[in-house]
Amino acid sequence: MQALLNAIAAMAMPIDAERIFHGRGGLYPGCEHWVLDAFPPVLVLTSFKPVTLEELETVQASLSQRWAQIAPKAPLNWVFQNRHDGEPETRLMAGQVPEPHEVTEQGARFRVHVLKGQNHGLFLDMAEGRRWVSEQATVNPKLRVLNLFAYTCAFSVVALKAGAQQVVNVDMSQGAMTIGQKNHQLNGLTHGASFLVHDIFKTWGKISRSGPYDLIIVDPPSFQKGSFIATKDYAKLMRRLPDLLMPGGQALLCLNAPELGTAFLQDQMKEFAGELDFVQRLQNPITFDDVSKDRSLKVLIYRAPG
Structure with a gap:
């Protein structure tokens, strides 16, 4: 999962909704199941196969370290979703998700829902x-x-x-x-x-x-x-x-x-x-x-x- 950790370490403060790491593209061998998206002020990590608690703790540490660098006064909010088998399992890992949750893209505003379903409202x-x-x-x-x-x-x-x-x-x-x-x-x-x-x-x-x-x-x-x-x-x-x-x-x-x-x-x-x-x-x-x-x-x- 080193490529994912590298992407987190280089992550800029997300303003618009965007993808941060796209393991699904096959460019990072061994990380094909990982995806990291930003739906500010929430980060959403998705895995398409089972992962261990140790892996999630490693991601948590990496996110916390980078967030302290780019947003020292803001809480870290992140969600994990596992999609490996049937219905997705979604967990709030840290912080909170605003309700309603609104994000921006190219000057437009959109309502999203990252805690339910596998489609979050904006592709x-x-x-x-x-x-x-x-x-x-x-x-x-x-x-x-x-x-x-x-x-x-x-x-x-x-x-x-x-x-x-x-x-x-x-x-x-x-x-x-x-x-x-x-x-x-x-x-x-x-x-x-x-x-x-x-x-x-x-x-x-x-x-x-x-x-x-x-x-x-x-x-x-x-x-x-x-x-x-x-x-x-x-x-x-x-x-x-x-x-x-x-x-x-x-x-x-x-x-x-x-x-x-x-x-x-x-x-x-x-x-x-x-x-x-x-x-x-x-x-x-x-x-x-x-x-x-x-x-x-x-x-x-x-x-x-x-």
């Missing part, structure tokens, strides 16, 4: 995707956006903050959408967003009536039984894109499945939405470096002719 690896969406809304203040699998609506927040005209958020989780509405309130966004709590595959009528769109964001779970299975369901979304996009409109397609490479999305797009042109693949945040680009998060941009 840190999608930071560059959110930056790109913000840039599109800045260039085109009349941007009309469809945000599919909206989760807690982070894409919607950054789009509207940058000046987008409208965002239609669709997700089947009422709990996630409620947090999404709170995220808009946190950022003073009172107009422009709508929230549809529906199964996307059963609500194309409502989605189509609000279109066509300048930008469609597709950020589904890679495998969620009863909701979305990429190998089976992504094609159903791709078929709809040409009719839902404005001429010259863009689609941002996301896939976080290590077993499916970039070619999976590109080949399916050629088959089911061949009239859309591939533009680029967005780079992931540097803190999410991976030994294999195909294994890491894929974020692809496509454009409709126009």
Whole structure:
């Protein structure tokens, strides 16, 4: 675990939510199961395999030493989550977690929940995707956006903050959408967003009536039984894109499945939405470096002719 300890020793005082150590990328042999994130003022350590009490005590000592250097007047708050078997086990190891817990990223504010579940309310690896969406809304203040699998609506927040005209958020989780509405309130966004709590595959009528769109964001779970299975369901979304996009409109397609490479999305797009042109693949945040680009998060941009 020396690479993790080295990252802690070099850690700067976190301001925004960010990843500090990404063992999952495979760049640090022997540390593939470790991840350390900052959700200020809380640090969250995750292990994807069982760890010993001695290992946690070593991390505790390292965190305490570094925290005393970078924030001598602030308490150390950290949480440990073990995800090696089924439901994640989460423990508060030191300090406390604020309630409500709000973090920032690139000037936007978001509600998070690090003590329950394995998804904390903001996916840190999608930071560059959110930056790109913000840039599109800045260039085109009349941007009309469809945000599919909206989760807690982070894409919607950054789009509207940058000046987008409208965002239609669709997700089947009422709990996630409620947090999404709170995220808009946190950022003073009172107009422009709508929230549809529906199964996307059963609500194309409502989605189509609000279109066509300048930008469609597709950020589904890679495998969620009863909701979305990429190998089976992504094609159903791709078929709809040409009719839902404005001429010259863009689609941002996301896939976080290590077993499916970039070619999976590109080949399916050629088959089911061949009239859309591939533009680029967005780079992931540097803190999410991976030994294999195909294994890491894929974020692809496509454009409709126009």
